[in-house]
Amino acid sequence: MAAAQASTEYPTPTVHTAPDGKTYVRVRTSLWIEGFDNVQTQPITVGAQTVQLVATPKSVTWNLGEKTIVCDDAGSKDGKTCNYAYQRSSASRSGGAYQITATITWDVRWTCEGADCDEAGGSLGVNSIPSAPTPLVVSEIQTNTGQ
Template sequence: MSPYSPGRRRTAIGALTGAALVTPFLTAIPAQAAPCHLSGNTGSCNGTVHQPGSPGGGGGSGGNSGGGDSGPVAPPDPVGLNPNQGEGFVQVPGNQAPPAPAKPATADLVAQAQAAAAFPVPIVHTSPKGKTFVRLRTSLWVDGFDVVKTEPITVGAQTVQLTGEPATVTWDLGEATHTCDNAGSQDGKACGYTYKRSSAGQPGGAYQITATIRWNVTWSCEGADCDLPGDDLGQQAMPSAVTPLVVGEIQTTTGQ
C-alpha cells in the first residue's frame, strides 16, 4: 500500500488529533501542593512532599538546590523590641544616667530649721534682790535677751537659716504685768516697777514673778534652688522659771 494512501492518512490524522486533545488537558490541571510534613529527611516545606526513591524526589536531595532536607526557618527577631518590657515599660539607654532626685521644697527646710531652733530661757534679776518694798522702784532685767541664729541647713543649691531678733520682755509681777522693749538694767532706768501692795497675803508671802522674752523670727534662703528668698515667721516666746519676790511695807515711826 502506498504511504500516502487514504487509509493511512486517516489513521495518522486520528492519532495527532487524540494527542492534541490529551496534552492541553494534562497541562491545564495545576499540581496541588501536599501539606507540609517533616519527619527526618522524608519531608519538605517547599511545596511538595517526595518519598525517597519516588519520581521527582531528586529536587530535595541537592546540596544547594533548596531541597527538602532543610528544617523550618525561624522568623527574625523583632527589631527594636525588648523581650522583657511590658506595658508601660520605658526603656532607658544603657549609657544614660538616672534622673536626679527632685529638690526639696524650701518650706520643708524652714520647718526643719524651726524644729531645731533653740531659744534661751530668760534668767530673772531684780534689785533689791529677793525682797523689795511698796512704793520703792524695783529694777528689773533678764539674761538671754540676745539675737538667735540657727545652724544653716544646706541641701542642694539652697541654704536656709532662721534669725530671731529679741523684741520685748513681758513681766508677770503677781500684782500686774509690765512690758519693756529691752532687757532692762540693774539701775532701773531701762525697766522697773513700783509695787503698790505687799505680798503678805500671797501663798508663801511672796509674788511668783516670771519674765517672757519674745523674738521676731524670720528665715532666709540663699541659692539657685530657693523657692523664696525669705519671709516672716512671727514671734517666738520663751518664759523664764518662776522666781519668788517678797514685797514688804516700810514701817515708819513718828516721835512724840
C-alpha cells in the same frame, strides 16, 4: 524650713531684781534678764537651698504678780529702762512672795539661698519664751513718828 525651726535653741530668760529677792511697797524695783540676745541657727542645706533662721528679741513682758508690764529691752540693774514700784505687799500671797516671770518676745525671720529657693526670705512671726517663776518678797516699811 522645718529642720531650721526645730534646731532653733532659744535661751530661757533668767530674772534679776534690785533689790535682790526682796523689795518694799512704793520702792522702785529694777528688773532685768539674761538671755536677750539674737539667736541664729546654723545654715541647713537640703538639695540646692540653704536655710537659716535669725530670731531678734523685741520686748520682755513681765508678769509681776500684781501687774503686767512690757519693757523694750533686757532692763538693767540701775532700773533706767525697766522698773516697777509695787503698791501692795506680798504677805497675803502663797509663800509670802509674788511669783514673777519674764517672757521674751522674739521676731523670727528666715533666709534662703540657692537655686531651689522660692523666696529669699521672710517672717515666721513671733515666738515667746518665758522664764521660770522667781519669788519676790514685797514688804511694807513701818514708820514711827514718835507720837
